[in-house]
Amino acid sequence: MPDQSPIYExxxxLSTEAAEDVRAKILTEVEAAIERGGGSVVKKTAWGTRSLAYRIDREDDAEFHLFEITAPPALLTELSHNLRITDGVLRSRIIKAIPSPEGRAAEEPAGARASGRAAEEPAEARASGSSDPDSSAVREHVSPERGSI
Incomplete structure (x- = not known):
């Protein structure tokens, strides 16, 4: 299996108080920094201007952008530092992306997908042929003091 770099989000x-050209410059500089550092932009999405749940730097609104990137760890550290000190950036966050269920299904062997539900059921439930929550396997785990389900 080929070595794939993890995808980060x-x-x-961005501050809505900053001029439109300043916000555009920040976005192009972020993309350029990622490319220079040996990473790549997989996808970028502009979510537009949204109200904040709480004020940040005396601002009620912000322009939201999401980048899906691949990057070496050193680049992530440098990028995070640079964004913290850039005027016009209210907040930034880099997290490792969770693969989608479709992506995980493609990575699993065919046998694992076919037996996925069966592996989750308790052995007693499979032996009795029932996956009903009121089955005897479930009732055995209820203590008499606590009552029934």
Whole structure:
């Protein structure tokens, strides 16, 4: 299996008080920094201007952007530091992306997908042929003091 770099999500909250050209410059500089550092932008999404749940730097709204990137760890550290000190960036966060269920299904062997539900059921439930929650296997685990389900 080929070695794939993990995908990270970079979320940017840009100040709506900053001029449009300043916000555009921040976005192009972020993309350029990722490319220079040996990473790549897989996908970028502009979520537009949204109200914040709480005020950040005396601002009620922010322009949201999401980047899906691949990058070496050193680049992530440098990028995070640079975004913290950049005027016009209210918040930024880089997290490792969770693969989608479709992506995980493609990575599993065919036998694991076919037996996925069966592996989750208790052995007693499979032996009795029932996956009903009121089955005897479940009732055995209820203590008499606590009552029934």
């Amino acid at each position: 970079l979320t940017l909250l």
